[in-house]
Amino acid sequence: MKKFTNSIRIFFSGAVLSYKALFRWFRLEPYLATKVVAPLNQILFFSLLGSFATGRDTASFYAIGNAIQLTAMSGIYGVTMSIGGERNEGTLIYLFGTPANRLLTFVGRAFVHVLDGMLGVLMGLVWAGLLLGVDYSQADLSALALTVLVTTASTSGFGLLMGCVSLVTVNVMFINNTIYFLLLVFSGANVPLGNFPVWIQRAAHLLPLTRGIQAARQVIAGASVPQVWPLLIGELLIGAAYVSIGYLLFSWFEIEAKRRGTLEAF
Amino acid sequence: MTANLRVVRTAFELDIKHQAVDLFLIFGVVVQPLLIALMAIYMLLDRDPSRGIYVVVGSGMTGLWTSLLFRGTFSINAERYYGTLEGIVASPTSLGTVVIGKTLASVSVSLLSMIFSYGLASLIFRFPLRIAQPGLFLASLVFTVVAFISFGLLIAPLMAVNLSFSGWVNALEYPMYIMGGFLFPIFMLPNWSNPVSYLLAPYWAAKILHAASGPGAALPEILLSWGMMLLLGAVYVAISYQLFKIVLRRARVDATLGLM
Numbered sequence: 001m002k003k004f005t006n007s008i009r010i011f012f013s014g015a016v017l018s019y020k021a022l023f024r025w026f027r028l029e030p031y032l033a034t035k036v037v038a039p040l041n042q043i044l045f046f047s048l049l050g051s052f053a054t055g056r057d058t059a060s061f062y063a064i065g066n067a068i069q070l071t072a073m074s075g076i077y078g079v080t081m082s083i084g085g086e087r088n089e090g091t092l093i094y095l096f097g098t099p100a101n102r103l104l105t106f107v108g109r110a111f112v113h114v115l116d117g118m119l120g121v122l123m124g125l126v127w128a129g130l131l132l133g134v135d136y137s138q139a140d141l142s143a144l145a146l147t148v149l150v151t152t153a154s155t156s157g158f159g160l161l162m163g164c165v166s167l168v169t170v171n172v173m174f175i176n177n178t179i180y181f182l183l184l185v186f187s188g189a190n191v192p193l194g195n196f197p198v199w200i201q202r203a204a205h206l207l208p209l210t211r212g213i214q215a216a217r218q219v220i221a222g223a224s225v226p227q228v229w230p231l232l233i234g235e236l237l238i239g240a241a242y243v244s245i246g247y248l249l250f251s252w253f254e255i256e257a258k259r260r261g262t263l264e265a266f
Numbered sequence: 267m268t269a270n271l272r273v274v275r276t277a278f279e280l281d282i283k284h285q286a287v288d289l290f291l292i293f294g295v296v297v298q299p300l301l302i303a304l305m306a307i308y309m310l311l312d313r314d315p316s317r318g319i320y321v322v323v324g325s326g327m328t329g330l331w332t333s334l335l336f337r338g339t340f341s342i343n344a345e346r347y348y349g350t351l352e353g354i355v356a357s358p359t360s361l362g363t364v365v366i367g368k369t370l371a372s373v374s375v376s377l378l379s380m381i382f383s384y385g386l387a388s389l390i391f392r393f394p395l396r397i398a399q400p401g402l403f404l405a406s407l408v409f410t411v412v413a414f415i416s417f418g419l420l421i422a423p424l425m426a427v428n429l430s431f432s433g434w435v436n437a438l439e440y441p442m443y444i445m446g447g448f449l450f451p452i453f454m455l456p457n458w459s460n461p462v463s464y465l466l467a468p469y470w471a472a473k474i475l476h477a478a479s480g481p482g483a484a485l486p487e488i489l490l491s492w493g494m495m496l497l498l499g500a501v502y503v504a505i506s507y508q509l510f511k512i513v514l515r516r517a518r519v520d521a522t523l524g525l526m
Contacts, residue, residue, distance in 0.1 A: 030433030041440035052450035053309040174289040181301040191308040 011104040015111035018082040035120060039070045040127045046190050047132050063132040064220055065189035067124030068151060068213045072183050074117030075110075075155030075208075076162060077176055082109045083163025083250075084172050092167075096254050106250050107243065109163065110156040117152040138222035147219055150232045151212025154239025158208045161246035167253050188213050208242065211235040273359045277367025278374075285337075285375050294336060299329035299379040303386050306449055307393075318393035319479045322383045324449035327472050329379025331442045334414055337372035338421030339435045341365055342513065346426070355517050362419065362510050369418035373411050402488065403478040409495045410475065413467035416499035416506075423509035427516075446472050467498040 043066045050062035083106075086092040095105065125144075128134040136144075162179060166172035184190060186200065187209040193201050204210050215223075215231040225232075256262070285291045303325035310317045342365065345351040354364055387393045397403050425432045443449065445459065446468040452460055463469040474491035477483035483491075516522050 029430050033434045033437040037434075037437040038440070041437060041444070045440040045444050048444060048454050049306065049449055050309060052454055171289050174293050177290075177293045178297055178301075181298060185301050185305045185308075190305055195308050 007101045007104050010100045011108040014105055015108040018109050019112035036123060039120060039124050042066055043124055043127055050190060059132045060134045062190055063128035063134050064217050065213050067128045068121055068216045069184060069187060069189040069209060070120045070124040071117040071152040071155050072180050074113040074120055075152060075159045076180055078113040078116065079110045079156050079159030080162045080166050080172060080176055084166030087167055102251060103247060106160065106247055110160055114152050114156050117156065118148050121148045121152065136220060139220045140224055143219045143225045146225060147212060147215045147232060150235050151209060154208040154212065154235045157239035157242040161242045164246050164249035164253060183207060183209055208238055270363050273363050274367040277364045278371045281368040281371035291333065294332040295329050295376050295379050296382055298332060299325045300382055300386055302328050303383040307387060307391060318387050319395050319397065320476060322380060322387050322395060323475050323479050325383040326380025327448040328443055330376045330414060331468060332439055333372050333376035334418050335435060335438055338369065338418040339425045339432050341368050341422040342426035343432060355514065361514065365419060365422045366415065369415045373414045397479045398482045399478045402483060403475065406474045406478050409492050410471040413471055413495040413499045416502040417467055419506040420502040423506055423513045426513050427509055442468055445469065448472050467495050470494040
């Protein structure tokens with residue numbers, strides 16, 4: 001019982017501390033610029049581009065897609081930097097020196113980012129409603145909240161995997177930026193998946209967000225949870241798969257780094 | 267004059283070398299514009315394949331702006347970080363001359379965005395791409411480079427005067443894509459925002475490059491766009507001159523040069 005309590009304590013303290021460490025530079029201005037203004041600009045740009053391409057009545061399609069895609073800001077950048085930061089800040093050796101449960105330690109790095117990501121999506125959806133006239137009158141808000149939670153969690157699962165990649169490369173921001181834009185292109189946020197060749201459509205369904213964005217659009221149009229359940233289950237499974245692969249990599253990295261004495265070497 | 271040109275050339279060469287190994291820059295100049303072009307191709311060309319050259323020019327402009335914004339923001343601050351700013355300021359050459367060389371390098375490299383986007387649209391997607399008025403397009407590109415360098419000269423000292431401004435850099439990328447009319451015309455925006463676009467040299471650059479590559483441009487439109495780029499460029503340089511004086515004053519009088 002005590003072991004279980006300790007693990008839970010480590011999960012939450014690790015989650016909060018890694019988030020705090022990431023925002024140690026925290027000042028209101030950069031936070032507002034990154035988490036409030038930049039997302040608004042992204043939604044506006046792609047909604048206007050989409051409206052120009054396909055007509056003003058399609059703005060909702062792009063606004064919702066981009067609002068949900070914003071979760072990648074926390075899920076990809078935030079989670080990756082939380083894991084990679086352990087090595088950059090020299091705390092990885094202490095982390096791997098403790099007997100703490102590795103799975104909880106690993107997954108805990110994403111916990112606060114899931115909450116933060118949900119807040120970011122909420123902000124995006126509010127912007128979409130206020131500025132682009134997205135209509136939520138048909139939406140079941142609890143179903144929408146569930147969709148956002150599942151999508152954010154699955155994207156953070158992908159972030160955990162990328163976090164492991166950040167432990168073996170110094171160019172993680174290049175990878176993160178590329179992943180973020182690949183998600184913008186191929187998750188269906190801006191381009192209907194049907195426009196792509198079949199092989200890209202198949203690959204897109206291996207990404208997080210793809211099903212989540214589809215589910216969010218359907219829920220906002222009036223669908224209920226049972227109607228989007230297959231999409232949400234698929235999104236969860238994709239996220240779980242990425243977490244599993246990430247955890248395997250994390251464990252392998254620990255074993256190899258300890259064996260070779262390369263815990264702090266890139 | 268010759269000495270200043272030599273400094274510009276040296277700063278240009280050094281900056282090109284920096285950029286060649288800067289993955290963030292490679293992302294901004296190559297990967298991001300290509301992915302934006304890819305997205306725009308699927309979004310815009312579904313209904314009208316003749317918009318291919320519009321996508322190429324527009325996505326190239328996004329690469330130009332992203333590169334200018336990020337390189338400009340960290341142009342002086344990077345020297346501060348490397349510990350070389352004191353040496354530059356103490357030398358007889360003006361800091362502005364060094365920044366001109368660096369900005370010229372980033373603008374020159376970021377022109378590659380347009381070439382990569384052209385390659386993507388023509389080689390991968392096989393879109394018929396034709397620049398309607400190549401001579402006018404090339405001449406307008408020269409004006410664009412001048413206008414962007416002027417803008418870069420404005421950004422660099424502005425971001426160095428107050429370090430908290432650099433925190434806004436991520437939030438400034440898309441507004442120029444929008445207000446500059448890079449990938450859609452500004453008539454998509456509310457009328458009240460149009461005067462802001464008119465004060466941005468990149469807007470006039472995008473306008474004339476789109477016109478020269480697409481349907482063609484009339485002489486008054488050409489002259490207006492070129493004239494506005496020169497006029498606004500002169501205004502940016504005048505403001506940047508004052509900002510450089512503030513930066514140097516803070517460096518020499520307030521002794522805050524190396525402080526991050």
